[in-house]
């Protein structure tokens with residue numbers, strides 16, 4: 001194709017003004033590149049802009065879920081709580097945008113609707129839904145892995161006379177649920193947070209559950225000033241410390257293999273990790289992700305918590321997570337989730353036993369009858385890993401889309417670049433730890449990696465970089481090998497892609513953040529082994 005003469009040219013285009021896009025724009029601009037960013041939302045914040053549902057709260061400690069590229073920025077922002085709620089996160093990203101004057105280079109309410117690689121000009125031609133065309137040598141997709149909401153496809157939704165909302169694209173105008181009869185469909189990480197909060201104000205809340213998930217108490221509380229002071233005093237050391245941690249955040253050390261411990265020692269380790277809160281329960285025993293007996297001990301601990309808390313025996317039975325081993329799908333984190341079901345105003349419909357037939361003007365009709373509501377909240381999750389890329393409609397020289405290339409599962413060398421798409425960078429892409437780690441630090445690590453690679457290219461006179469299929473295949477084989485002993489490979493969820501022939505791809509890098517970082521830095525130090533520059 002020939003270059004569009006009316007297009008405005010930039011060195012780099014960044015798609016998304018969330019945690020990755022904000023830093024990408026800053027870092028590339030600081031490196032002397034001309035950069036423009038596009039963001040579909042009305043402001044910065046990415047997931048934290050769109051997911052402003054009641055109860056939305058980060059499940060990584062805010063101490064670690066903060067940018068660490070500028071010690072001044074780190075020191076000047078004081079979080080209020082150990083795990084920050086959405087309004088504070090939104091305020092933080094807004095502050096970052098103001099501090100580095102990032103908004104001036106972003107176009108908001110603007111989606112990229114097409115991006116085509118021009119092999120002659122070595123650049124992408126990018127069109128937006130505002131009708132403008134741009135060209136850029138580099139395309140940095142900071143569009144997130146969980147950003148394209150799964151739409152509610154329930155028959156009759158248009159007939160519903162009340163209001164309905166999605167947690168993943170919550171309205172920016174205030175939504176008053178006080179005194180309303182509310183339904184929540186979906187009990188994933190978003191649903192359980194929304195349920196816990198909505199139950200406090202709704203006159204009646206009915207939860208429609210397909211799978212009983214494991215929900216941990218966050219053990220939220222005030223922000224720990226002493227730990228903050230330590231981290232801020234030597235941010236480089238703190239950043240290095242986080243890089244040695246599996247989830248990109250601090251957790252109590254595991255107690256070793258469960259089988260090496262007495263029941264009393266196991267119980268002490270379980271209590272210890274439960275009191276720490278949140279994802280700590282994923283790390284009680286060193287073998288809980290590979291040994292089903294060890295895993296079951298942790299699962300039983302949560303089942304016992306449900307039994308202890310939920311008073312109604314029928315509800316208790318429905319809420320008890322039995323469908324899959326703990327940690328093989330993302331756990332929910334919400335203080336007071338199980339306690340919520342002791343409220344007289346809260347009920348639960350198990351939609352396996354009592355399926356949703358359709359939505360009608362007055363509410364939701366299940367096999368057992370009509371449930372009347374003023375408001376329905378859908379918490380159905382996302383088209384993970386592929387949704388935002390599909391929406392941007394990126395094509396290569398052959399006219400192939402990224403997801404055509406991924407028809408047998410998402411894949412990207414080091415989680416950064418996919419074969420056949422030169423100069424296209426996927427921040428926290430498939431094959432990197434992504435959703436298995438602290439997404440804020442993972443995004444900044446990828447931005448730095450990409451920016452360093454672009455500097456390397458300028459120093460060596462290269463203007464394009466791509467990955468050959470062999471490098472991508474080798475990385476995929478490595479992921480497969482790492483995922484093989486993991487119990488989680490057997491559980492269906494958004495982190496695994498299953499092919500019709502029985503083969504599967506475990507999408508995020510399952511070997512832990514420290515190993516991942518060691519691999520990518522080794523590649524970098526070896527002249528970016530596997531990448532091909534021209």
Ligand code: NAP
Pocket residue numbers: 057058059060146185186187188189190191193209210211330333351379380381382435494
């Ligand atoms: P999700 O984990 O994919 O959960 C979607 C929920 O909707 C599940 O309960 C699912 O049931 C249900 N569902 C989907 N389609 C349905 C249908 N047709 N009928 C009935 N139920 C249906 O999505 P999410 O809760 O939005 O969480 C996605 C990810 O976002 C998380 O894994 C996490 O990485 C991230 N997140 C993070 C935070 C945080 O930091 N605190 C908060 C929220 C989300 P099944 O379980 O049966 O599939």
